[in-house]
Amino acid sequence: MNYNTKMNFTFESLKTSRKSVINLRKLYLEHLNGKKDKDCENGKNDDIDMIIEECINEFEKSVLDNLNMARAISYVWKLAKYEVKDERIAKAMLRLDEIMGIDLINSDKYLNEIKEKEENININDEKYIEAQKLLEERKNAKENREYDKADILRDKISNLGFVVIDEKQGSRIERKEN
8 A cells, every 4th residue: 555545544444553552552652661582592682683775775665665654563563572572672663753753652641641541540430440340340259260151251251342452460350342
């Protein structure tokens, strides 16, 4: 897709784009906070340098190819999703962001603002408070290896309009999309 291609705006595509930018910010911060991985000593170091060079070159070629931003952004995602978290990748993402204009360097600020807004919305929401209580019960059930109970609690949370997201750091809830 280039600048000559007609775009079809929908609120659904806007919502998807918002989620993508949030995910890109999170991945950028993971790379920024990632140290040079121990695997880097065993050949991964060269791999990271090669992937960075490839992605920057292909990004620039795509932009010069009649502003083919869809293809260009695919190389940003290739960097962002790279399994080894390394600050060099974060620096490369910032370089590409000079063209994209997402303002990745201020990702912490934007993600904290989003979190604060969600917390302010949720503080007086009875369903959210109930879902949080159920999430804590579910955590205890999983710790006690009561997986059937944990599944039932997940369903109850779902019935309140939330989805449970299990992550390395623990579980959290998000509102279901309408």
